[in-house]
Amino acid sequence: MKMKYSTSKRVVAAMVMVASLVLGGCSSLSEVTADGTTEKPVFPDPRKVTFDNDQGTFPNRDSLKLVKSGMTKDQLYHLLGRPHFQEGFFGVREWDYLFHFRTPGNGRNRVTTCQFKVIFDKDYHAQSFFMRPVGDPNDMCTLNSDKQMQQFDLSADGVFAFNKADLTNLTASGKSRLQEIAGEIGQLGAIESILITGYTDPLGSAAHNSMLSEQRAMTVRQYLETLGIPAGVMIARGAGETTMFAQCDKRMAKVTLITCLAPNRRVTLKVTSAANPLAAK
Template sequence: MLHTLKDFSLRAGSLLAILALSACGNLSQVTGQGTTDKPVWPDPAHASFTNGSYPNLDSLRLVGNGMTKDQIYSLLGRPHFSEGFAGVREWDYLFHFRTSNGDETCQYKILYDKDMLARSFLWKPAACADVLNGQKPAAPATFALSSDVLFGFDSAVLTTKGRVAVDRIANQLRQRNDASVTVVGYTDRLGSEPYNQALSQRRADTVRLTLVNDGVEPGRVSAVGKGESAPLVQCNNGKQSELIACLAPNRRVEIVASGSH
C-alpha cells in the first residue's frame, strides 16, 4: 500500500511539473492587456504544423479584438507551433499566400490578455498585413554594385563614380516604404579571411553612412560584412591579373530593402 501511494505521489508530482511548464510557454513577455514591446518569433523550421498552411483570407479577415481562443480556432485552426498546453497567451501561425511572384511566407502572432481574449495581431514581415487589404506583400528589392566601381583597390573610401551610384540608390530608397535596409559587403578570396572580413565590413559601413547622409532614416539601415563568403563565381589559379579580373563579380556590395512601415 505504501509503495502504491509513493508511485501515485511521484506520478502526480510529474504531472504537476508538466502542467506548470506548459503554463509558461509564452515566447514573448505578454502583458495582462495582451501586448508586448518585444515580440519573439519562433523559428519557422520548428513549426509543429509541418510547413505551415494556406489560410482562407475571408476567415483571416474575421479575426478581431476580443475573440476567444475557441472562436479563433474555428477560423484558423490550431496554432502552428508548440508554445504549451495551458495558460498560454501567445499563438503563432506560419501562413503562405499565392501571389503573381510566387508563394509569400508570413508569420502571424496573436496575443491574448489575462482573460484569454485576443488583443494584439502581429505579422512578420510587417508588410504581410497588406494581404488583408487585397494587396500582396511587397517583394524585397536588391541593388547590387561592383565594389571595383565603389572603391579603389584595398580602400573603403568611395570613388566619385561610387558616390554617384550610392546617391542614386538612396534616392530610390527614399521613395520606397521599406522597414529595413541592409547593406552587405563581400570580397573575393584573395588575401586572408580575417582581412577580407574586416575590409567588407568597412566598405558596408561606408555605404551605410552615405545612404544616411543622403536622407535614408538611420534606424532603417544596417551594415554587415560577409568577407569572401557566398562567391558568385569560381576561378582557377593563373596569372594574377587574369585571376583578379575573373573574381571581380565576387567583389560587390548589395543593398537589400524589405518590409514596410
C-alpha cells in the same frame, strides 16, 4: 561488478545520444547558402513538434511583425520564443515554428495553423523567412503581405578603389550610383530596414576579408546617411569572402585572377518597406 557494468552502459548510451544530437545539429533540411538563402525551403513534418507540449504556440502578431533580416538568434528568441522542432545544438541554420492564429468565422473563433521557417547566414543572422499553411491555403500564412522587399547589388570595384573601403576611396561612379539608389529608396513606402552587406573575393586572409567587407558596408551606410537615409533603419555587416559568383583558378596570373573574381566583390542592400499604395495604380 554489476553496478559498474550498468554505469558503463549508461555512459556509452549518453555518448551515443550526444553524438547523434551533434550530427543532427550540423545537418540541414534545406540547402542553405552562406548568405542565408535557399531556393527550395524544406519544412519538417508538422506532426513532429518537439517543444511546447507538441502543439506549437499562438504568437504575438505584433512581435511577428518586428522580425526582419539581420536579427540574431537571441533577438528572434526574445520575439518568438524557441523554435518548436528539434534541430540540434551546433551549426543550426534553420529554425522552424508551428504557429496558430485565431480567425473569426461563422460566429465562432476558428484556428489557422501555419509553419514558419527562418534561414540564417553563416554568421547566424536571420536572412530569409518562409511561411506555409498546414492544410488548406489561407491568407493568414502569407508573409509580408503588407510589405515589399527590394535588393540593390553593387559591384565593389565600381564603388571603391581596389582593396580600399573608406569614404575617401569611394569612387565618383560609386557616389553617383548610391545617389541613384537613395532616390529609388525615397520612392518606396515607409522604410523598415536596410541591410547592407559587404563581400570580398577569396584572395587574402579570412581576417582581412572580414574586416574589408565590413568596412565597405559601413562606408556605404555612412554615405547613404549623408543623402538623407535615416541611420536607425540601416544595418551594416561584413560577410567576408565568397566564391558564389565566380570560381577561378588561382594559378592564373594575378591581374587575370583579380579580374576573374570581380563578381564576388560586391555590396548588397536589402530594403524592406511598407507597400507603396500607388504601386498597384
